[in-house]
Amino acid sequence: MSDLCSMSLSRALLGLRRREYGALDLTRSCLERIRATEPYLNACISVLEESALERAAALDEIGPREDKPLWGVPVMLKDIICLKGHPCTCASRFVENFIPFYDAGVASRLKEAGAVIVAKNNLDEFAMGSGTENSAFGPTRNPWDLARVPGGSSGGSAAAVAAAQAFGALGTDTGGSIRLPAGFCGCVGLKPTYGRVSRFGVVAFGSSFDQVGPLARSVEDCARLFEVIAGPDPRDATSARLDLHPGGLPEQDFVRAALEGGEREPQDTLKGLKIGLAREFWDSGLTPEVERVCRGLLDKLADAGAVLEPVSLPHQKYAVASYYIMSSAEASTNLARFDGVRYGRRAEQAGELDELYVASRSAGFGPEAQRRIMLGTFVLSSGYYDAYYRKAAQIRRLLRGDFDRALENCRLILAPTCTRTAWNFGFTENDPLLAYKMDLLTVTLNLVGLPGLALPAGLGDESRLPVGVQLMGRPFDEAALFRTAAAVERLLPPLGKPGGV
């Protein structure tokens, strides 16, 4: 029974329906795996053993239900997503004692679909980072090589899924935090179109960027999770009213799209499909092995009949700067509510109110969160607003124009998820700008609000570490991403299991 957790989510569902095993068996198998691997990985901030076992037993009591698409499946949540009755730490000492009394929109959808939530995953504090090194609970390690980062900020979720601690997990992506760790850990991860998934009950970082999305071990598994969490939520004012979508909606059946892409011969899906390649992404200083793995994929795509078209994104060179200006501006306002009075741990030895704020915030926030607050406050201050924030907002608009033009002719755009594979701990420690530059290939999609699906393209021939690529699409066209990604997945040999655990 101990190996049940290594199956794909889709296979697990099949066995549950056929009563080969129950929800409790799967949950126990995951908990066993967590116990065995956590001493190395540190992918979870809290393991919800008791509530998960209780819930699985209750599900088994009722028996499998066809109308519950994730019935009996153990999954995890990044610890910035509220789950009623369990701490939501955001990997920060400041709010480590915060216990939400309600479920996030995505958490209630998972529960409604019959999933069992087994753990809350480690992350960079308030999702700020690219390596899961900025957690107050210590870093998560990469299951492919324990000396390396899993990517971030949803590194706990990606490491957990890659190490088969659960069948899938939900992360958040503000500037790449699902796609980057998916790439580094060899998982499949989706950043949905902005507004596609509810942000209700998700602690805000950059409100106009944040999206919740799934991480899984296959394209089909990822589609199954996404199908459950996608859709409008009246409690989130930015969640999209799809009935108002101009020109009608693209295909909305994600699981079917993934299944079709995976069942047909890859040529049937890829023949004649126009895939855009932007020089600005490909000439961005990829390491030779990332370049080799990705070029290998391009050759296979061309052999399968895909049409690879050069496209141009002239404003991409301003993306990292614009992203860090705007996301920090939003972060500084979002984090303003953590004052040690209404929210967050209160400093004890403070006299006046001002001192209380300063003492609480200085003790509560880690160095990266403090850096973002200072940067964000600076770019929003009068006198600097026009020079920074306004300019960044203009770039954002221009970039969206670049994408709209590129995606008029091409259905998708393909790029690596990062210029390199997972780095060693400490690589960016004394150089925050270096860490920011690692987001070069991911932040653009968040600026423009479009969907992106990351999947493994192979292992680097030197590092033997996963190399990720991302497919970017038109607004609300996630089905095209799933269909194409499933075909790509068939073109490539499986990565195998991570060797670090």
Ligand code: GLN
């Ligand atoms: N690495 C980026 C940052 O630190 C993205 C983080 C995210 O997507 N949550 O801002």
